[in-house]
Amino acid sequence: xxxxxxxxxxxxxxxxxxxxxxxxxxxxxxxxxxxxxxxxxxxxxxxxxxxxxxxxxxxxxxxxxxxxxxxxxxxxxxxxxxxxxxxxxxxxxxxxxxxxxxxxxxxxxxxxxxxxxxxxxxxxxxxxxxxxxxxxxxxxxxxxxxxxxxxxxxxxxxxxx
Amino acid sequence: xxxxxxxxxxxxxxxxxxxxxxxxxxxxxxxxxxxxxxxxxxxxxxxxxxxxxxxxxxxxxxxxxxxxxxxxxxxxxxxxxxxxxxxxxxxxxxxxxxxxxxxxxxxxxxxxxxxxxxxxxxxxxxxxxxxxxxxxxxxxxxxxxxxxxxxxxxxxxxxxxxxxxxxxxxxxxxxxxxxxxxxxxxxxxxxxxxxxxxxxxxxxxxxxxxxxxxxxxxxxxxxxxxxxxxxxxxxxxxxxxxxxxxxxxxxxxxxxxxxxxxxxxxxxxxxxxxxxx
Numbered sequence: 190x191x192x193x194x195x196x197x198x199x200x201x202x203x204x205x206x207x208x209x210x211x212x213x214x215x216x217x218x219x220x221x222x223x224x225x226x227x228x229x230x231x232x233x234x235x236x237x238x239x240x241x242x243x244x245x246x247x248x249x250x251x252x253x254x255x256x257x258x259x260x261x262x263x264x265x266x267x268x269x270x271x272x273x274x275x276x277x278x279x280x281x282x283x284x285x286x287x288x289x290x291x292x293x294x295x296x297x298x299x300x301x302x303x304x305x306x307x308x309x310x311x312x313x314x315x316x317x318x319x320x321x322x323x324x325x326x327x328x329x330x331x332x333x334x335x336x337x338x339x340x341x342x343x344x345x346x347x348x349x350x
Numbered sequence: 351x352x353x354x355x356x357x358x359x360x361x362x363x364x365x366x367x368x369x370x371x372x373x374x375x376x377x378x379x380x381x382x383x384x385x386x387x388x389x390x391x392x393x394x395x396x397x398x399x400x401x402x403x404x405x406x407x408x409x410x411x412x413x414x415x416x417x418x419x420x421x422x423x424x425x426x427x428x429x430x431x432x433x434x435x436x437x438x439x440x441x442x443x444x445x446x447x448x449x450x451x452x453x454x455x456x457x458x459x460x461x462x463x464x465x466x467x468x469x470x471x472x473x474x475x476x477x478x479x480x481x482x483x484x485x486x487x488x489x490x491x492x493x494x495x496x497x498x499x500x501x502x503x504x505x506x507x508x509x510x511x512x513x514x515x516x517x518x519x520x521x522x523x524x525x526x527x528x529x530x531x532x533x534x535x536x537x538x539x540x541x542x543x544x545x546x547x548x549x550x551x552x553x554x555x556x557x558x559x560x561x562x563x564x565x566x567x568x569x570x571x572x573x574x575x576x577x578x579x580x581x582x583x584x585x586x587x588x589x590x591x592x593x594x595x596x597x598x599x600x601x602x603x604x605x606x607x608x609x610x611x612x613x614x615x616x617x618x619x620x621x622x623x624x625x626x627x
Contacts, residue, residue, distance in 0.1 A: 192418050199414045207408035221410060228414045286401055293400065307367060308400035314369060333363045339398045 194240040195232060202244055203228070206251050209305050213255040215294065223254045248310070249320045252302055259298040292342040300335035307332060353381040358388055366395045 190198075203224060210220030227250040231238060238246050293301055299321075306312045306320065314328045321328070351374070353361055361378050364370050370378065382388045614625040 192416050196415050196418060199411055203408040203411045203414065204406070208403050208406040211406055212403070221408070224408060225410060225414065232416065285397070289398070289400060292398075304400065309402065311368075314367070329364075329369075332367065333360065336363055336366070336395060336398055340394055343394070343398070 190231075190235040190238050190240050190243060192235075194243065195235055197240075198231065198243040198247065199228060202247055205310060206247055208309060209248070209302075210251050210255060212290075212293065212305050212309075213252075213298065213302055214258060219258065223251055223258075226254065227251050245316070245320060248306070252306070252320055255302065256298060288343065289339075292339045295342055296335050296338060300331055300338070303328060303332050304335050304339075353378060359391065362388070362392050362395055365392070366399060 206224045206227060207220055210223045211217055214220055214223075227247050230250055231243065231247060293304065296304065303317060303321070306317050312320070314325045314332070317323070317332075318325045318328045323331070351357070351361075358378075358381065361370070361374075365375055365378050382392060616623045616625070
């Protein structure tokens, strides 16, 4: 990867990586650090990374870093605790986006990351499997389970409202 | 895959995630069209897809950029044009110099060891039937230019130029090349050369002919094809040319002598190899 290609990765991927890290960790400063660290790693290893592999390389680093942070800080919260937090925020019924973000935060870290990679970045099951060191079947199962949990959350929320 | 109530939720999730082929998606939508009770489930899952979060932008992007190597745009300047013109002028000058040099070499080819440029051929009738008797010489002034590098040409009786390889002893009138200047003494000798006595007679013979001889010669040679009369003035010009050639010869000889005294040194790094005669 040349310097020009690296800079192109910065311009095209920095926002997506930051968005993914923010949603994954719910911490913008921490997300910024993770993204910067990912680009520093890419720059140091640019001789070994082809230009077309830049995106998957960066998302793999950010995904793993997010998982590490969740593990070390014990921030993988249970769904029950998150449901309580989400319910106290009381978003308006018509604010579907806010409701969805709250529902997303009820998922465990891995399921949330899979949903983010699928919906925000549009990766296929196979690509997500490559990024996350899972197999395609696992990705499919975890994603479907996450979707069902999100739907369950929305149904229960509608019932409450 | 056949769609049924047991797998339709999975098919809907695959459809929402964009993992179904066009045909599979068509089959699913067709099934839902036939069974509308599943349409609500499809709409719910479609609504769960996260909308893009465009407002989240990474602020420190510029700090991550690395300085790129500068690429100067190609701007054809006038300099190459000037250089091309200078090169063209140099080429033309070089060609002119080579032409001049070759023309000088033509003159220099009259040096020893090369073919004579200008010779005055004077056909000499030699009576070879009576050995020992003095040869009867009938000088006829004729000038021709020989440019062959391999052979000394002689003028045949009929005026046609032939190689001087005539068989010795043949009962024909023989022609011989006779130099008009002592420098020709260094020239190669034609095959079938006349005896020394004849050469001595020819050397003593004056170049200028009497009027009667000239008139006879002109009358006899005028009918020959390709024959051109040569006047004394042209012979004087030829002598001037020979004088020039002699100068060139002396110059080359002096340079050769200078080269013999010259020491050549070849430098290989710090070592020097000297070549001395």
